[in-house]
Amino acid sequence: MSFQDNTTTDRPTFVTHLECGLTGERYPADEVHGLSRAGKPLLVRYDLAALKAALSRDDLLRRTPDLWRYREFLPVRRTENIVSLGEVMTPLIRLPKSQRGAGELLVKDESRLPTGSFKARGLCLAVSMAKEFGLKRLALPTNGNAGAAMAAYAARAGMEAFVFCPDDTPTVNVREIAAQGAQVWMVNGLINDCGKIVGSGKEAMGWFDCSTLKEPYRIEGKKTMGLELAEQGGWRLPDVIFYPTGGGTGLIGMWKAFRELQEIGWISGPLPRMVAVQATGCAPIVKAYESGQEFAEQWPNARTVAAGIRVPVAVGDFLMLRAVRESNGFAIAVDDAAILQARDDVSRQDGLLMCPEGAATYAAYCQSLREGRIRADESAVLFNCASGLKYELPPVDRRLDYTRPIRFDELVSRNV
Numbered sequence: 225m226s227f228q229d230n231t232t233t234d235r236p237t238f239v240t241h242l243e244c245g246l247t248g249e250r251y252p253a254d255e256v257h258g259l260s261r262a263g264k265p266l267l268v269r270y271d272l273a274a275l276k277a278a279l280s281r282d283d284l285l286r287r288t289p290d291l292w293r294y295r296e297f298l299p300v301r302r303t304e305n306i307v308s309l310g311e312v313m314t315p316l317i318r319l320p321k322s323q324r325g326a327g328e329l330l331v332k333d334e335s336r337l338p339t340g341s342f343k344a345r346g347l348c349l350a351v352s353m354a355k356e357f358g359l360k361r362l363a364l365p366t367n368g369n370a371g372a373a374m375a376a377y378a379a380r381a382g383m384e385a386f387v388f389c390p391d392d393t394p395t396v397n398v399r400e401i402a403a404q405g406a407q408v409w410m411v412n413g414l415i416n417d418c419g420k421i422v423g424s425g426k427e428a429m430g431w432f433d434c435s436t437l438k439e440p441y442r443i444e445g446k447k448t449m450g451l452e453l454a455e456q457g458g459w460r461l462p463d464v465i466f467y468p469t470g471g472g473t474g475l476i477g478m479w480k481a482f483r484e485l486q487e488i489g490w491i492s493g494p495l496p497r498m499v500a501v502q503a504t505g506c507a508p509i510v511k512a513y514e515s516g517q518e519f520a521e522q523w524p525n526a527r528t529v530a531a532g533i534r535v536p537v538a539v540g541d542f543l544m545l546r547a548v549r550e551s552n553g554f555a556i557a558v559d560d561a562a563i564l565q566a567r568d569d570v571s572r573q574d575g576l577l578m579c580p581e582g583a584a585t586y587a588a589y590c591q592s593l594r595e596g597r598i599r600a601d602e603s604a605v606l607f608n609c610a611s612g613l614k615y616e617l618p619p620v621d622r623r624l625d626y627t628r629p630i631r632f633d634e635l636v637s638r639n640v
Contacts, residue, residue, distance in 0.1 A: 238275045239299045242266040242440055245543050254301075256357050258438055265437040265540050267480065268299050268444055276488040284455060289313040291345060294451045297484065298349065298444055305356040307381045309338035311348055313452050316605070321573040322586065324593050325600025327463065331576060332453060333608050339376050339400070341369035341579075341610035345449065346442030346473055350434050351377035353441040360384060363431035365418030367470070367531045368397030369610050374434060375406035386431055388418035394531060396614050414526055416537050436471030437540040446474040450481030453605065454491055461496045463602035464553070466588050468581035468609055469500040469509055470535035472544040479547035496605075497553040497598075500544055501588040503528035504559045506536060509544055513555035518542050529560045530580035532609065554597060562587040567612065579615055582608030 242251040244260035245267050251257055253268075260266050279296045287293040291311035300306055314337060316330045323329035334342035347370065354362060363386040364374050371387040378385035385406035389398055390413060401408045411418045422433050437443065454461060461482070467475045479498060485491045500509050506526035512519065522537040538544070548555055558566075567583035570576055578586065585606040592598045624630065 236278055236296055237299060237301050238270040238272070238278075238296060239268055240271050241269050243269050245540070253299075256359070256432070257440055258433060259539070263539075265443070265543065266440040268440055270297070270484070272484060272487050281455075281459065281490055291348070291445070291448050294448055297447065297451060297481075299441060300349070300352050300356060302356065305352055307348060307352045307355055307377050309344070309348070309376060309380060311338060311344055312336055313456075316453075316456055317574075317576060319570065319574045319576070319586075319606075322570050324590060325602075327600060327602040327604060329589070329604050329606070330462070331570075331578070331582070331606045331608050332449065333576070334449075335579070335608060335611035339369070339372045340614060341373065342446070342449065342474060342607070343370040343373035343610075344376075345445040346370075346477075347373035347377050347434070347445070349441045349445030350374070350439055351381050351383070353439075354383065354432060354434075355381050359432045361429070361431040362386070362434050363422045363425065363429070364388070364434045365415050365422050366393070366397075366401075367415050367534060368393045368401075368614070369532060370436070371406065371408065372397055372400045372404065375401045375404035375408075379405045384431075386422075386425075386429070388421050390414050390418065390531075390534075392531075394615055400614075415535055416522070436473050436535075436538070437476075437543075443473050443477045443480065446477035447481040447484075448477075449474055449607070450478035451485070453478070454482070454485055459485075459491050460493075461491065462605045463496060464499060464598050464604045465496045466499045466501050466585035466592075466604060466606045468530065468533050468584050468607060469502055469544060469555075470533040470581075471538050472500070472509070472540050474607070474609075475500060475547055476540055476543045479551065495551055498547050498551040499553050499588065499592070500548050500555040501585050502533055502555065502557045503530050503563065503584060504557045506534045507555075507557040508536060508538070509541060509548075510555040510557045512541065512545055513548060518545060520545070528563075528580075530563055530584050532579070532581040533584065554592075556588045556592060556597070558584055558587040558591055562591070566590070568618075571612070576608070577612035578608045579610040579612050581610065582606065582612075 508520035566587035
């Protein structure tokens with residue numbers, strides 16, 4: 225049944241129910257949910273036949289190029305509950321000098337979103353649905369960018385936000401979270417340790433847990449990356465997608481989007497091979513993929529310069545592995561030296577300063593070509609998930625004494 229004619233809604237929404245990602249058990253829509261009874265993520269399901277009858281691809285052309293142009297694919301029922309900070313359609317940027325073969329290499333630059341990262345997609349949906357359900361207090365563990373996004377959208381919605389970060393989270397992220405009104409704490413542990421604090425405080429503090437995949441709606445926001453990518457490509461998808469993978473919401477969300485588009489007939493042909501990119505210092509999904517496991521073991525002593533993908537254990541591990549395997553993709557780990565070199569190479573060759581997590585996808589692209597895991601003539605999309613300006617960059621210490629005559633030949637010889 226479609227909710228399009230429901231008198232309690234003023235938006236053409238098509239949510240029918242929620243479903244446990246592992247067992248398939250159904251849960252009613254329009255109720256507050258966390259994890260399923262099996263302790264696994266819930267996925268939002270839609271009446272896709274009704275959606276197809278109500279919306280065409282041409283209808284999108286008359287809409288503002290933003291996240292909310294895909295409202296029929298999203299769960300918010302009432303316009304008044306949308307919490308938005310201007311979620312633009314992010315560009316696809318060609319890397320002509322960095323590509324290593326005949327296949328086109330593109331970066332989907334998510335740094336253009338509010339708070340400078342792709343976390344805005346998921347958190348704008350999570351906070352909008354929290355508003356729809358009348359929730360007033362939210363909590364989240366974060367490696368930085370998710371906390372900044374939740375703080376911003378919670379402030380916009382007039383909600384309290386409680387954010388817990390590992391104590392080595394980039395300083396700019398912590399200050400950004402605090403500046404936007406959230407109560408933020410540094411924790412002497414990793415993001416899963418922060419998550420335990422959030423989980424244990426639900427009853428005492430009365431907050432709603434917005435952790436990755438522990439509520440159903442962040443994935444629906446991240447799903448819009450796949451919808452945008454399909455539309456920007458004229459409903460033709462790239463051969464391969466390289467995605468920096470920590471909690472994996474975006475990887476799972478995009479695969480969900482492609483399946484939904486396929487079901488309503490908006491795309492056809494082979495779907496992209498999904499590549500989960502991790503760091504060698506924290507690669508639980510890679511290990512599980514390579515060993516043929518359905519679930520990933522917790523990674524010990526996780527460490528990497530790419531803080532956003534330093535997630536030792538993820539509740540959606542099996543959903544990530546399904547997407548990788550169903551798409552005939554793979555999981556790959558790259559080391560920190562390769563990540564930093566990739567960041568330097570792309571910025572110097574093509575003028576795009578990627579965050580470390582985004583740079584990991586370029587390192588993985590180059591490594592995959594060398595290993596023959598992708599062909600040089602295949603088109604590839606890399607995801608740059610945040611602004612490179614949020615992270616520590618190499619220092620520069622080149623000085624000139626303006627009180628003496630400047631020898632410009634000296635500047636050239638010093639490569640200034």
